[in-house]
Amino acid sequence: MQVLLVSVDAPGTFTRPWTAAFPMWRTDLQVFECACHEGNYAMPHSLSCTRAVESRAAGKQQ
Incomplete structure (x- = not known):
């Protein structure tokens, strides 16, 4: 299993940066x-x- 990490840093839209993790299987x-x-x-x-x-x-x- 691998984990895809997506980070968002958009001060004009969100109050603080955030990250989401998506587990992925081959x-x-x-x-x-x-x-x-x-x-x-x-x-x-x-x-x-x-x-x-x-x-x-x-x-x-x-």
Whole structure:
């Protein structure tokens, strides 16, 4: 596991600097970028289709 640290120092916005920690784990799974899919109603269908193809390839009929 690795921890991603993000620090914000914006005196015009916050009263004091702050830091957030995000634990991250490496995976062998394919990662799909989720950025800029606002209004992209086809994304859930694309992902579910990919999961169905993977299941069939693994011998599980859907």
